[in-house]
Amino acid sequence: xxxxxxxxxxxxxxxxxxxxxxxxxxxxxxxxxxxxxxxxxxxxxxxxxxxxxxxxxxxxxxxxxxxxxxxxxxxxxxxxxxxxxxxxxxxxxxxxxxxxxxxxxxxxxxxxxxxxxxxxxxxxxxxxxxxxxxxxxxxxxxxxxxxxxxxxxxxxxxxxxxxxxxxxxxxxxxxxxxxxxxxxxxxxxxxxxxxxxxxxxxxxxxxxxxxxxxxxxxxxxxxxxxxxxxxxxxxxxxxxxxxxxxxxxxxxxxxxxxxxxxxxxxxxxxxxxxxxxxxxxxxxxxxxxxxxxxxxxxxxxxxxxxxxxxxxxxxxxxxxxxxxxxxxxxxxxxxxxxxxxxxxxxxxxxxxxxxxxxxxxxxxxxxxxxxxxxxxxxxxxxxxxxxxxxxxxxxxxxxxxxxxxxxxxxxxxxxxxxxxxxxxxxxxxxxxxxxxxxxxxxxxxxxxxxxxxxxxxxxxxxxxxxxxxxxxxxxxxx
Amino acid sequence: xxxxxxxxxxxxxxxxxxxxxxxxxxxxxxxxxxxxxxxxxxxxxxxxxxxxxxxxxxxxxxxxxxxxxxxxxxxxxxxxxxxxxxxxxxxxxxxxxxxxxxxxxxxxxxxxxxxxxxxxxxxxxxxxxxxxxxxxxxxxxxxxxxxxxxxxxxxxxxxxxxxxxxxxxxxxxxxxxxxxxxxxxxxxxxxxxxxxxxxxxxxxxxxxxxxxxxxxxxxxxxxxxxxxxxxxxxxxxxxxxxxxxxxxxxxxxxxxxxxxxxxxxxxxxxxxxxxxxxxxxxxxxxxxxxxxxxxxxxxxxxxxxxxxxxxxxxxxxxxxxxxxxxxxxxxxxxxxxxxxxxxxxxxxxxxxxxxxxxxxxxxxxxxxxxxxxxxxxxxxxxxxxxxxxxxxxxxxxxxxxxxxxxxxxxxxxxxx
Numbered sequence: 001x002x003x004x005x006x007x008x009x010x011x012x013x014x015x016x017x018x019x020x021x022x023x024x025x026x027x028x029x030x031x032x033x034x035x036x037x038x039x040x041x042x043x044x045x046x047x048x049x050x051x052x053x054x055x056x057x058x059x060x061x062x063x064x065x066x067x068x069x070x071x072x073x074x075x076x077x078x079x080x081x082x083x084x085x086x087x088x089x090x091x092x093x094x095x096x097x098x099x100x101x102x103x104x105x106x107x108x109x110x111x112x113x114x115x116x117x118x119x120x121x122x123x124x125x126x127x128x129x130x131x132x133x134x135x136x137x138x139x140x141x142x143x144x145x146x147x148x149x150x151x152x153x154x155x156x157x158x159x160x161x162x163x164x165x166x167x168x169x170x171x172x173x174x175x176x177x178x179x180x181x182x183x184x185x186x187x188x189x190x191x192x193x194x195x196x197x198x199x200x201x202x203x204x205x206x207x208x209x210x211x212x213x214x215x216x217x218x219x220x221x222x223x224x225x226x227x228x229x230x231x232x233x234x235x236x237x238x239x240x241x242x243x244x245x246x247x248x249x250x251x252x253x254x255x256x257x258x259x260x261x262x263x264x265x266x267x268x269x270x271x272x273x274x275x276x277x278x279x280x281x282x283x284x285x286x287x288x289x290x291x292x293x294x295x296x297x298x299x300x301x302x303x304x305x306x307x308x309x310x311x312x313x314x315x316x317x318x319x320x321x322x323x324x325x326x327x328x329x330x331x332x333x334x335x336x337x338x339x340x341x342x343x344x345x346x347x348x349x350x351x352x353x354x355x356x357x358x359x360x361x362x363x364x365x366x367x368x369x370x371x372x373x374x375x376x377x378x379x380x381x382x383x384x385x386x387x388x389x390x391x392x393x394x395x396x397x398x399x400x401x402x403x404x405x406x407x408x409x410x411x412x413x414x415x416x417x418x419x420x421x422x423x424x425x426x427x428x429x430x431x432x433x434x435x436x437x438x439x440x441x442x443x444x445x446x447x448x449x450x451x452x453x454x455x456x457x458x459x460x461x462x463x464x465x466x467x468x469x470x471x472x473x474x475x476x477x478x
Numbered sequence: 479x480x481x482x483x484x485x486x487x488x489x490x491x492x493x494x495x496x497x498x499x500x501x502x503x504x505x506x507x508x509x510x511x512x513x514x515x516x517x518x519x520x521x522x523x524x525x526x527x528x529x530x531x532x533x534x535x536x537x538x539x540x541x542x543x544x545x546x547x548x549x550x551x552x553x554x555x556x557x558x559x560x561x562x563x564x565x566x567x568x569x570x571x572x573x574x575x576x577x578x579x580x581x582x583x584x585x586x587x588x589x590x591x592x593x594x595x596x597x598x599x600x601x602x603x604x605x606x607x608x609x610x611x612x613x614x615x616x617x618x619x620x621x622x623x624x625x626x627x628x629x630x631x632x633x634x635x636x637x638x639x640x641x642x643x644x645x646x647x648x649x650x651x652x653x654x655x656x657x658x659x660x661x662x663x664x665x666x667x668x669x670x671x672x673x674x675x676x677x678x679x680x681x682x683x684x685x686x687x688x689x690x691x692x693x694x695x696x697x698x699x700x701x702x703x704x705x706x707x708x709x710x711x712x713x714x715x716x717x718x719x720x721x722x723x724x725x726x727x728x729x730x731x732x733x734x735x736x737x738x739x740x741x742x743x744x745x746x747x748x749x750x751x752x753x754x755x756x757x758x759x760x761x762x763x764x765x766x767x768x769x770x771x772x773x774x775x776x777x778x779x780x781x782x783x784x785x786x787x788x789x790x791x792x793x794x795x796x797x798x799x800x801x802x803x804x805x806x807x808x809x810x811x812x813x814x815x816x817x818x819x820x821x822x823x824x825x826x827x828x829x830x831x832x833x834x835x836x837x838x839x840x841x842x843x844x845x846x847x848x849x850x851x852x853x854x855x856x857x858x859x860x861x862x863x864x865x866x867x868x869x870x871x872x873x874x875x876x877x878x879x880x881x882x883x884x885x886x887x888x889x890x891x892x893x894x
Contacts, residue, residue: 123831
């Protein structure tokens with residue numbers, strides 16, 4: 001047995017004898033197991049529920065009776081975002097954003113009914129997830145286990161003996177590092193199990209194991225910091241105090257500070273604010289309901305010329321449908337412009353937040369974790385964009401039906417009585433224009449490349465911490 | 479006693495560790511309140527801009543309208559909950575629940591659940607506000623300041639001598655700890671007081687906030703005091719204390735939250751929306767009476783004007799919008815009551831966790847707790863009712879359109 005493994009084994013023997021260490025490890029392990037099982041169950045339930053709701057929404061849409069096509073534009077449709085498989089480890093922003101959105105003509109709605117709105121409010125840490133345990137609690141466990149890792153030898157006088165026997169400080173540190181590494185490896189088991197399970201649910205191995213790798217690096221960063229503190233500092237209590245301060249700073253203070261800073265640095269106006277600006281522009285475009293609006297005069301001239309007729313009554317297509325389709329396209333372009341601007345500002349805020357990863361590895365891992373799991377802000381934005389495409393497509397398809405399958409004269413006469421209004425309907429078969437919508441996470445390649453910066457930051461932290469351990473271990477004197 | 483305190487203060491001045499923690503507490507407090515004040519100002523500015531833009535937009539929308547129905551259709555009204563004069567200390571639910579809407583006379587359930595909230599990351603991670611500092615970080619700082627009072631003397635081999643020389647141990651440990659706790663409280667609270675002056679918060683609120691901070695520090699002091707009587711190495715004491723902090727700040731709240739939410743189910747929001755939508759949409763194809771009869775049941779004074787002859791009338795349109803809300807009302811009530819009872823129970827359970835208690839107490843003082851967000855939604859509902867009460871007596875008897883009357887449209891007043 002090499003000296004390094006012997007040192008590591010000795011460390012383990014001491015840990016197993018310490019009641020505090022065993023108790024702490026058992027508590028963390030129990031919490032981890034319980035939270036993981038609860039979260040897996042919750043997410044599985046949500047996933048099947050959302051999928052059912054999506055299918056039900058499509059069925060009711062298809063099942064609508066014969067109607068005026070514009071009624072269906074306002075009847076609308078729903079888009080649901082089922083949580084991705086890895087959400088059972090990292091639910092991410094899903095709880096805050098709401099996961100369903102109502103889609104209708106002329107409007108872009110927000111996602112509604114976020115879980116947090118109806119949640120029991122018990123302060124900042126009450127929403128425990130497996131990911132938050134890995135981010136917050138495991139570093140603390142490493143601190144409890146390792147703050148005196150090296151120091152112990154110094155305190156008990158064994159350091160002098162070992163150095164005198166010709167063991168170098170580096171070798172000693174390597175043995176201690178090995179001991180911590182085995183602890184980290186053992187605590188990676190629940191995450192590995194979740195990762196394997198998620199691949200059985202269709203998650204890609206690349207994303208799942210990048211997530212495992214990310215957390216492994218993160219815990220190693222903490223392990224290295226703990227080891228370095230135990231080498232450099234001369235008193236147990238001081239080492240523990242300093243490490244707890246580092247944890248307090250990295251895990252509690254900096255992430256929230258980063259949120260304050262990104263909110264103060266980039267002002268992202270809310271939807272109502274940007275909508276008000278937009279509404280002023282929208283009025284210039286004219287109202288899609290009113291085909292006689294002057295803004296449509298030019299369109300009218302063009303369409304009349306195209307079909308070589310004199311009046312809209314002579315057109316082979318329904319003028320009102322043409323107008324609805326034209327104004328929906330114009331309005332959507334405008335709405336999308338503002339929505340993109342808003343999302344870009346939010347993305348800029350998130351970039352500033354990620355940048356603080358250089359001050360706290362906890363920020364780096366939490367960003368990487370959300371991104372790799374497909375529960376980050378960018379995925380929510382993609383959901384908004386895709387549901388908008390779904391909205392625009394079905395609205396325009398209905399407008400096309402309006403233009404081509406409903407006679408203009410009948411349409412104009414629709415309010416003349418029950419019979420006239422019955423005639424101004426189209427066959428329900430036309431509702432099949434709605435596309436099936438199944439929101440899926442980004443491809444694993446996409447997610448891993450988006451997580452590059454955070455993973456890079458984590459690697460940087462690891463290199464820095466390991467170099468620090470190495471340098472301080474080489475300098476070990478009595 | 480005073481002499482003891484003076485002595486301990488001069489000892490403290492030489493304790494670099496203690497000075498570091500105290501300085502840190504002060505710096506964090508300054509950061510927390512200044513971000514809070516900036517954010518609150520920004521929100522007030524946003525609201526001021528919105529009020530102006532909203533009025534302009536409404537004036538524009540009402541121009542050229544010729545019917546009551548279309549005037550009501552095109553006029554949106556801003557509703558909002560302004561941040562209170564103490565919101566800078568606890569942003570609470572304002573990051574995850576909406577505090578501004580633009581509503582019109584259509585079915586309210588289709589509008590009120592819109593959530594114009596900020597960046598989702600904000601709600602997820604949370605802000606570094608004073609409430610968080612006082613609830614979660616301050617106890618840790620207190621632990622770091624106090625855990626080795628006795629143990630460090632033991633390590634320095636002075637403990638027994640010290641205890642033997644002073645008359646009673648309370649003369650020694652009490653002033654020593656008191657100086658630290660007192661200074662910590664003072665350094666945490668001073669920035670809060672200054673910010674409260676700037677924001678002109680009410681004295682009562684500030685007094686309560688001060689009492690909460692001091693009370694929570696006293697409780698944590700008691701915990702530290704009890705633990706540090708154990709004759710163990712300082713690192714074991716610190717580990718134990720951090721364990722207690724974890725249990726009280728994380729484990730108890732997380733378990734209670736899960737239990738409360740499981741025992742108080744709220745209806746799925748999607749169901750409310752779906753029911754309301756289906757009702758409104760079905761109404762188009764149903765006989766007019768199917769809408770007007772349930773409508774008149776709630777508005778008997780309009781019974782004389784509730785017969786619709788033609789295929790289309792604005793009053794029928796608004797009637798079925800309201801009937802959609804009426805249909806969804808039981809679910810909405812369940813949702814609202816579910817939220818409130820979750821909040822009530824969370825309030826009870828928070829007595830078990832000082833961190834949850836402090837955070838909730840601050841949110842309550844700042845009107846940023848769940849109950850305040852529900853109160854805002856109630857105010858929006860009340861305003862929507864006023865809007866209908868304004869339009870119905872004009873629209874139903876089909877009084878001739880008079881744009882001048884619109885100058886007395888109800889104006890939204892935020893909940894106070």
